[in-house]
Amino acid sequence: MKRFLHSPVASALCAALLFLPLKDLKSAVILFVFVLAGISAAPYIRKLKIPQIPFKASGLSGFLPVLTITIFALLPFALKDYYLDVLIMFGIYALLALGLNVIVGFTGQLNLGFAAFYAIGAYTYALLNTRLGLGFWPSLPIAACFASLSGLVLGVPALRLKGDYLAIVTLGFGEIVRIVLNNWDTFTKGPNGIAGIEPPYIAGFSLGKLQYYYYLVFMVVIAAVFVIRRIEFSKTGRAWLAIKENEIAASTMGIDTTAYKLYAFAFGTFWAGIAGTLFAAKMQFVSPESFTFMESVLILSMVILGGIGNVYGSILGAFILVIMPELLRDAQLYRMLILGLCLVVLMIFRPQGLIGAKDASAGR
């Protein structure tokens, strides 16, 4: 009996039975077959050596980004508004993943409340705009710096902690921010949210139209990649990596580890502030619902999925986790299930993420 419970058949049966009340018998049977096949094949697939993508060796390192940028620049001419909308969200999530990657991927400091800084960015613009009438452009740096400052404020007490404790404190911070936004009715309008936020204008010309907004987000993402890559390959980036790899050795090699962890917090949350502002200006509406714990988990999944510590990995992770659910929209109930399954399978076969941290750094 015990043997049976551990067999693939039992696991597949469990998954199918749990799923039965949600859907009909046919789908449960399909699920059973898929899970069974997956689990049975696992030991064999695991034996296959999945080759690393040798970016540098194949000369792809310059070519791939250029190709990607060209394709994305041309997309608005080919796509319907609905897809542009999805792509804009992809850009915003890419910024979030890039920012979180600085903290988790480069510096190795787990953070489970990143959505809080996204929220702070979004609400800063929302409030500056609706209460003081401040436009998008002056608000953008203010919101980014304010998010960054909040990162520092959280960082000072949090960085005395390590591992699990740090994770719990950041999680708590995320919840506190959301709860404050939800309950401070007079200031944030609570759960009703803030409506009537203006889109950005350039010389009186609105960028609210999807095509224009797409290009705005697109430019910001490219700027973020440029800046983050450059910091990554500087003494700051090396210090962050050193802290992640061996904090004691880093400190004896002259790195002020507390200061550099704080820089990572401030720099990572800066991009969350920018993402928040872009989100508020796109939706022209913000409410606490958009910044739940699940949002933090989603951003963290993007960083891990693409390859922790890899800038392009974060973008790929954001792409997959934003686009996949949309592509699977017709599958309704299945989509979260399939996504979850994919993530589990990935973590078994490629714990370093799709791209992995090493490939891109091979030529450093």
Place this chain on the structure above:
Amino acid sequence: MHLLDVKGVTKHFGGIKAIEDVSFKIQQESIVSIIGPNGAGKTTLFNCLTGLASVTKGSITFMDAAISGLPAHKILEAGIARTFQNIRLFSDMSAIENVMVAQHSKIKYGFASAALRTAGFRKSELETRQKAFEYLELSGIDSFADLPANSLSYGNQRRLEIARALAAEPKLILLDEPTAGMNPSETSEVMTLIKRIRELGKTVILIEHDMKLVMGISDRIVVLDHGVKISEGTPDEVRTDPMVIEAYLGKEAAH
């Protein structure tokens, strides 16, 4: 004038007296070995000297400045670098990057010039890389520059630790069992390297178990046992000290 002056340093971990009232002075450009049986407190002494452990009592003066109580990164800036008995490399970074990290406090450009990739930034990065390569060459591992540190052999990882410590351009370098786990030919290469380091005008404190090696290379030797300094002097003085013979070979041998 002495480069390093350790006065009455004591370190307790709760009830464990890891070091008890240890004092010694170190002359510039000398090689001093610290020896003693397992658990004698040698590594703990290094930890106190490099700011990884706070001293319970006593004072440490380096180049006429009190350094006890300073954080580790400040002690490196003051001019003391070290290697670790249990290797502590940045294992996923390449060998050359490991050495580049050690030049951190020497690099002057800021965040903005890195983001803008100014001429000053590019020049500084190039120099950092070149210097790192020179230290890899000095340690004889330049052919592994671009390999991840954890892919190097055990012996080469120890040499990388030395290259990394040297790259910080310290006045004083602390080597904690740099030849542990090496074969005789690797060991003699490292000993040659240590002599080279002294020729570069640096002072070396060496923790080493192999008595023959220690006798051959050291100007002075400090002997610790159960956290207490039981002897100090030239290799010849220490070799014939009954206290040392007793600590190493037991009571009978001393008579």
